[in-house]
Amino acid sequence: MKLWEMSWEEAKEHKWEEGRKKYGQKWAGEPPLKELFAELVDASNYLDEAVRRGDVEELQGEWMAEDLRDFAVSVMAWIGPGEG
Numbered sequence: 235m236k237l238w239e240m241s242w243e244e245a246k247e248h249k250w251e252e253g254r255k256k257y258g259q260k261w262a263g264e265p266p267l268k269e270l271f272a273e274l275v276d277a278s279n280y281l282d283e284a285v286r287r288g289d290v291e292e293l294q295g296e297w298m299a300e301d302l303r304d305f306a307v308s309v310m311a312w313i314g315p316g317e318g
Contacts, residue, residue, distance in 0.1 A: 267313050274306040 237245050263269055285295035
């Protein structure tokens with residue numbers, strides 16, 4: 235089953251288990267909020283490419299990009315100044 239064919243909770247669990255198998259049980263990498271910010275940047279780039287390819291209408295892409303930016307700004311606030 236493809237990730238996008240799963241429920242949100244199933245997809246989250248699947249991705250978490252994949253990560254644990256690949257990286258082990260202990261958290262690896264940057265602190266979670268910093269990793270989240272990097273993933274939001276990736277998501278924005280994926281969205282830009284989807285718009286370029288015509289997979290998403292430009293206006294819908296702009297709305298989705300705005301939501302991603304707003305979420306990223308919130309995450310940055312939780313990370314705090316000087317934490318980068």
